[in-house]
Amino acid sequence: MLSTTRPAHQKSSIRIGNALESSREQLPSHLHELETEAIYTLREVAGQFERPALLFSGGKDSIVLAHLSRKAFAPGPIPYPLLHIDTGHNFQETLDFRDWLAAQTGANLLIRYVQDSIDQERVQEETGPLASRNALQTVTLLDAIKELRLDAAIGGARRDEEKARAKERVFSHRDVFGQWDPKNQRPELWRLFNGRKQPGGHFRVFPLSNWTEADVWEYITAERIAIPSLYFSHEREVFRRDSTWLANSPFITLLPGESLERRIVRFRTVGDATCTGAIESRASSLEEILAEVLAARVTERSGRADDQRSDAAMEDRKRQGYF
Amino acid sequence: MSAAIDSKPILRLSTAGSVDDGKSSLIGRLLYDTKSIFEDQLQAIELASVRRGSDVVELALLTDGLRAEREQQITIDVAYRYFATPKRKFIIADTPGHEQYTRNMVTGTSTSDLSIILIDARKGVLPQSKRHAAISALLGVRKIVVAVNKMDLVDFSEARFREIESGFPMAASRLQLSDVVFIPISALLGDNVAERSANTPWFTGPTLLEFLEEVEIPSVSVELGLRLPVQYVIRPDQDFRGVAGQIEAGSISPGDRVRILPSGRETRVAEVRDPDGPAETAVQGQAVVVTLSDHLDISRGEMLVSPTDLPSDASTFEAVACWMHEKPLRAGARYLAMHANRVVPVEIVRVESRIAIEELSDVASDHLGLNDIGKVVVRASKPLYFDSYKECRATGSLIFIDPGASVTVGAGLILGALEDSSRSPSAELVQVSGGDFDLRREVSDAIVRHLGSHQVSAVFLDETVLEGIVASEAIAPLAAFIWRQGIPVVMSLVNEEPVVRLSRFDGALGGWREVMAVEQGSNAEEAAQRFFNEPWSPAI
Ligand SMILES: Nc1nc2c(ncn2[C@@H]2O[C@H](COP(=O)(O)OP(=O)(O)O)[C@@H](O)[C@H]2O)c(=O)[nH]1
Numbered sequence: 001m002l003s004t005t006r007p008a009h010q011k012s013s014i015r016i017g018n019a020l021e022s023s024r025e026q027l028p029s030h031l032h033e034l035e036t037e038a039i040y041t042l043r044e045v046a047g048q049f050e051r052p053a054l055l056f057s058g059g060k061d062s063i064v065l066a067h068l069s070r071k072a073f074a075p076g077p078i079p080y081p082l083l084h085i086d087t088g089h090n091f092q093e094t095l096d097f098r099d100w101l102a103a104q105t106g107a108n109l110l111i112r113y114v115q116d117s118i119d120q121e122r123v124q125e126e127t128g129p130l131a132s133r134n135a136l137q138t139v140t141l142l143d144a145i146k147e148l149r150l151d152a153a154i155g156g157a158r159r160d161e162e163k164a165r166a167k168e169r170v171f172s173h174r175d176v177f178g179q180w181d182p183k184n185q186r187p188e189l190w191r192l193f194n195g196r197k198q199p200g201g202h203f204r205v206f207p208l209s210n211w212t213e214a215d216v217w218e219y220i221t222a223e224r225i226a227i228p229s230l231y232f233s234h235e236r237e238v239f240r241r242d243s244t245w246l247a248n249s250p251f252i253t254l255l256p257g258e259s260l261e262r263r264i265v266r267f268r269t270v271g272d273a274t275c276t277g278a279i280e281s282r283a284s285s286l287e288e289i290l291a292e293v294l295a296a297r298v299t300e301r302s303g304r305a306d307d308q309r310s311d312a313a314m315e316d317r318k319r320q321g322y323f
Numbered sequence: 324m325s326a327a328i329d330s331k332p333i334l335r336l337s338t339a340g341s342v343d344d345g346k347s348s349l350i351g352r353l354l355y356d357t358k359s360i361f362e363d364q365l366q367a368i369e370l371a372s373v374r375r376g377s378d379v380v381e382l383a384l385l386t387d388g389l390r391a392e393r394e395q396q397i398t399i400d401v402a403y404r405y406f407a408t409p410k411r412k413f414i415i416a417d418t419p420g421h422e423q424y425t426r427n428m429v430t431g432t433s434t435s436d437l438s439i440i441l442i443d444a445r446k447g448v449l450p451q452s453k454r455h456a457a458i459s460a461l462l463g464v465r466k467i468v469v470a471v472n473k474m475d476l477v478d479f480s481e482a483r484f485r486e487i488e489s490g491f492p493m494a495a496s497r498l499q500l501s502d503v504v505f506i507p508i509s510a511l512l513g514d515n516v517a518e519r520s521a522n523t524p525w526f527t528g529p530t531l532l533e534f535l536e537e538v539e540i541p542s543v544s545v546e547l548g549l550r551l552p553v554q555y556v557i558r559p560d561q562d563f564r565g566v567a568g569q570i571e572a573g574s575i576s577p578g579d580r581v582r583i584l585p586s587g588r589e590t591r592v593a594e595v596r597d598p599d600g601p602a603e604t605a606v607q608g609q610a611v612v613v614t615l616s617d618h619l620d621i622s623r624g625e626m627l628v629s630p631t632d633l634p635s636d637a638s639t640f641e642a643v644a645c646w647m648h649e650k651p652l653r654a655g656a657r658y659l660a661m662h663a664n665r666v667v668p669v670e671i672v673r674v675e676s677r678i679a680i681e682e683l684s685d686v687a688s689d690h691l692g693l694n695d696i697g698k699v700v701v702r703a704s705k706p707l708y709f710d711s712y713k714e715c716r717a718t719g720s721l722i723f724i725d726p727g728a729s730v731t732v733g734a735g736l737i738l739g740a741l742e743d744s745s746r747s748p749s750a751e752l753v754q755v756s757g758g759d760f761d762l763r764r765e766v767s768d769a770i771v772r773h774l775g776s777h778q779v780s781a782v783f784l785d786e787t788v789l790e791g792i793v794a795s796e797a798i799a800p801l802a803a804f805i806w807r808q809g810i811p812v813v814m815s816l817v818n819e820e821p822v823v824r825l826s827r828f829d830g831a832l833g834g835w836r837e838v839m840a841v842e843q844g845s846n847a848e849e850a851a852q853r854f855f856n857e858p859w860s861p862a863i
Contacts, residue, residue, distance in 0.1 A: 028330040034333075043567055047664065075596075160405045189731070190434060
């Protein structure tokens with residue numbers, strides 16, 4: 001299987017916000033606490049598991065995780081690989097950023113492709129104009145976990161993202177089928193994370209459980225963390241669908257009545273290009289993004305077309321082992 | 324940077340109340356009034372409220388989670404909620420007030436600084452309220468807010484509020500709750516939650532939100548020396564070897580002398596790094612990487628401590644156990660204990676009592692069932708280094724894990740070390756077997772002398788002592804009989820093995836404990852010494 005650390009060609013895909021004088025400012029105490037807690041969790045993963053990996057999507061949460069991983073193990077390297085489940089429907093900027101970050105951190109980047117799962121007929125591609133590969137990722141991910149014999153997969157999910165996640169553990173146990181049983185989760189006390197398991201099971205670990213979207217942006221701003229340029233406002237060819245702006249891309253089929261136009265937009269999440277909505281925004285610095293986030297009146301996930309399909313969409317995917 | 328540098332620490336709180344006291348409404352209200360609810364979420368619950376035939380927006384629906392629960396219209400586990408004001412960030416551990424109550428309460432409270440106890444003004448203080456207060460006190464929560472809810476249904480009556488207030492502190496003071504605050508509210512209408520109520524002119528205290536924003540959480544009552552449990556060892560190359568962990572008590576700076584447990588070796592700190600690089604000092608609550616001036620082989624689970632303020636170091640200790648599994652905890656049961664980054668096999672020596680949580684009184688019991696809390700004596704297969712839970716949550720807490728199923732079955736709050744009978748020879752039953760008669764005799768004599776030097780006079784038994792009267796097969800039962808009267812026994816038995824084997828019977832554990840071989844020609848005196856000094860290791 002392909003593993004790549006190819007250097008980024010399009011440097012413009014990476015943005016560190018506006019350059020700021022010094023880096024070693026003291027973090028506000030709530031961010032300091034969240035950082036400490038996440039570092040503790042990452043070290044527990046490295047200490048308790050034999051074959052962990054960090055699920056790296058190229059989105060801001062996984063970028064923050066990579067940043068925290070560097071801080072947790074400095075001056076040593078990150079002691080686990082980054083694993084990207086590539087839907088094949090990515091924004092080019094995300095892929096460039098991914099490769100740049102892997103090269104930067106010296107981390108081992110592993111990529112597994114949803115396309116391979118489709119070719120191997122492990123999954124059936126959705127058809128029609130609303131087709132998305134988000135749901136298919138589950139199978140590719142579980143296959144990768146099995147193939148790489150991972151015992152822990154670190155993810156950037158946060159409890160504030162969706163109601164179904166509010167009860168999620170930091171160390172979340174998955175059975176042999178990668179399934180999450182909401183009725184049979186272990187009580188999680190203090191910071192004593194129980195990572196013991198039966199053969200075949202694995203853990204999803206969520207070091208950012210207690211972070212909110214605002215915390216993530218405040219942290220990115222305070223730490224001047226590089227993020228894909230998609231998060232900053234830019235002009236892009238978009239069209240209107242279900243009250244969000246979707247980007248034009250080779251993976252998109254326009255429906256009758258939909259038409260392309262150029263708008264100044266940015267993305268609040270970067271996922272599958274077929275269903276990740278953009279918002280109209282002129283926020284072009286981290287400070288402006290942060291101000292926008294703090295004033296936002298809709299959740300970041302509201303831009304995800306597939307989440308709106310069903311109220312319990314998230315929970316269904318979770319049961320299937322998506323997160 | 325937009326956020327204030329001097330922002331307050333996160334306030335972690337837990338909420339509990341009996342069903343229908345208005346807990347979900349209160350949390351929904353806090354989220355709503357602090358604008359932590361987004362429009363799409365609000366629309367979703369508006370829709371849901373209409374579907375349920377409700378004419379007001381049920382804020383309670385905001386905190387409602389999984390589908391099965393939604394169908395049953397109940398919440399069944401600890402859920403975490405987040406909200407923030409310009410002054411502070413808050414994390415709520417929301418614990419439901421029905422079945423599994425204790426398990427969830429203990430779990431939610433274990434990470435909390437403050438508890439909100441909800442009381443329905445019409446119903447007053449219920450057993451559940453007392454239980455919540457007691458569990459909070461037990462888990463070291465220092466601040467409690469009693470939110471007297473549904474004041475609108477008692478006409479915002481001051482008399483009713485005062486009645487509840489004066490009815491409460493009795494339980495509270497026995498629990499040594501230094502700081503209990505009462506606030507009259509209406510979660511449904513918002514009175515005194517974020518907005519001061521015009522309906523309670525007689526109430527001069529802060530609104531709930533004001534209180535939460537300003538409350539200072541007292542730091543640990545006891546100042547301890549350094550406690551740095553090792554989480555991970557960072558070893559990028561031959562030259563760098565750093566121990567990574569979180570400082571649980573005290574502070575650390577380059578040049579400090581530290582002791583490493585369990586080895587007891589001492590060394591100096593060469594360098595301290597925090598997540599931003601080399602640091603002059605680091606204190607409790609910080610993540611650090613520490614290098615030492617000697618190249619010592621240190622691994623996860625060891626602990627760096629102050630040589631002048633050591634933690635307890637013992638295998639047997641007393642703890643309060645909160646039981647979370649259907650299979651009860653009983654004497655003799657074996658678990659894995661996860662404590663300060665170590666996983667150590669333990670056995671329950673005995674259950675001392677069950678705590679009737681509402682009265683905080685001890686009740687005789689030989690087991691702890693699901694949702695029971697009680698005092699137990701635990702013996703670990705090797706010494707743990709710990710502080711009492713009161714002194715330090717991180718080094719005084721542990722979880723019990725089922726060694727087979729790997730699930731967490733209980734929580735433990737360490738009270739303190741007990742006389743460690745694994746190392747002080749008291750009522751011993753020692754079996755010396757194998758080898759030849761002379762070596763057995765020699766070793767047995769040495770053991771009797773060793774016990775004698777600890778003021779333990781043991782009876783010696785072998786086939787020669789009762790020659791002609793007792794057959795050699797009767798030695799073991801006879802020895803066990805004498806020993807059960809509380810008299811230490813050393814017995815010598817013939818069997819086929821070429822080397823002498825020493826085995827110790829342990830009453831508390833109810834089984835033979837391991838075993839040491841003595842080679843022909845070795846020094847019996849030394850062998851006896853070693854036998855008693857080496858920590859035992861039961862096979863788990
Ligand atoms: N009148 C009044 N009703 C309330 C108040 N708080 C909650 N309720 C109602 O009491 C019922 C139970 O509230 P809920 O928040 O679901 O209680 P929980 O079971 O403790 O979460 C609901 O019908 C609420 O509308 C209050 O302050 N005043």
